[in-house]
Amino acid sequence: MTQTVITVGLVQMTSGKAVQPNLRAAEAAIKRCVEQGATTVLLPEMFVCLGVKNQVEIAQTQCQKGGPVRSQLSALAKDFKVNIIAGSMPLMSSVEDKVLAACLVFAADGSEVCQYDKVHLFDVDVSDNKGRYRESDTFIAGTQSKTVSLDGTLYGLSVCYDLRFPELYQQYQKQSCQVVTVPSAFTYTTGQKHWLTLLKARAIETQSFVMAANQVGTHEDGRITWGQSIVINPDGEIVGELDSEKAGELVVELDLELCQKIRQSMPLLKHKRL
Numbered sequence: 001m002t003q004t005v006i007t008v009g010l011v012q013m014t015s016g017k018a019v020q021p022n023l024r025a026a027e028a029a030i031k032r033c034v035e036q037g038a039t040t041v042l043l044p045e046m047f048v049c050l051g052v053k054n055q056v057e058i059a060q061t062q063c064q065k066g067g068p069v070r071s072q073l074s075a076l077a078k079d080f081k082v083n084i085i086a087g088s089m090p091l092m093s094s095v096e097d098k099v100l101a102a103c104l105v106f107a108a109d110g111s112e113v114c115q116y117d118k119v120h121l122f123d124v125d126v127s128d129n130k131g132r133y134r135e136s137d138t139f140i141a142g143t144q145s146k147t148v149s150l151d152g153t154l155y156g157l158s159v160c161y162d163l164r165f166p167e168l169y170q171q172y173q174k175q176s177c178q179v180v181t182v183p184s185a186f187t188y189t190t191g192q193k194h195w196l197t198l199l200k201a202r203a204i205e206t207q208s209f210v211m212a213a214n215q216v217g218t219h220e221d222g223r224i225t226w227g228q229s230i231v232i233n234p235d236g237e238i239v240g241e242l243d244s245e246k247a248g249e250l251v252v253e254l255d256l257e258l259c260q261k262i263r264q265s266m267p268l269l270k271h272k273r274l
């Protein structure tokens, strides 16, 4: 049945390099979200392993189909009867020694229902303690937008640096997505400057809810991420947010009728000329 008000959860965590402790932290956080009524939970980018060099090995031995990560997430979804939009994890690609940054979606019956591969790779110099980010050294870019319907709500999927490329979200607007998801590991430096503004812009432009779950704090590889996981409504207002200091969960209600109301009173899609 299609619901007009849904309850969603976002997980903000400080992922380290080892897979199992990260998975256990994600599991505990998902459980807390479900206890607060969430029926769909979003995990951040690379919740499974952040800042590692052996992504290929992790993809092959832990994130492969039927492997420990995907079986555990599937079991979690089924046991807690919750949809899980699993931020991202490294998955094998058709290119040797390169992995995809994949956002897998698990429905509440435990089935894997969608895979979105991060399209824009973060090959950027940032004035922070790390300085140089070259995601394409280990990752290969996806090429397609992806939507997924969960309990009758249509979600448009993206990951982190994708947020800076509005044309991806314009596709989700054209497909009438009600929610777009942005699991992230935004740096502290760029997050402080750009995170909120970009997320608000995407919500206002697409007239949909934006759910953004971010990594937070100082990670094992020394990098610092921004936190401030947040939900913004189609009118650009903040529905709820976490702080930029510590791990936690955010559970909020989304009134999906607001998408329709806003789209009716200001029909951006109809007014598009280019």
Ligand SMILES: O=C(O)CNC(=O)[C@H](CS)NC(=O)CCC(=O)C(=O)O
Pocket (backbone or CB within 6 Å): 045, 046, 049, 050, 051, 052, 122, 133, 134, 135, 160, 161, 164, 185, 186, 187, 190, 191
């Ligand atoms: O590499 C990993 O282990 C996890 N992946 C990430 O941290 C990714 C790629 S380096 N980070 C971003 O895309 C940050 C984007 C950002 O901060 C911005 O757009 O300003």
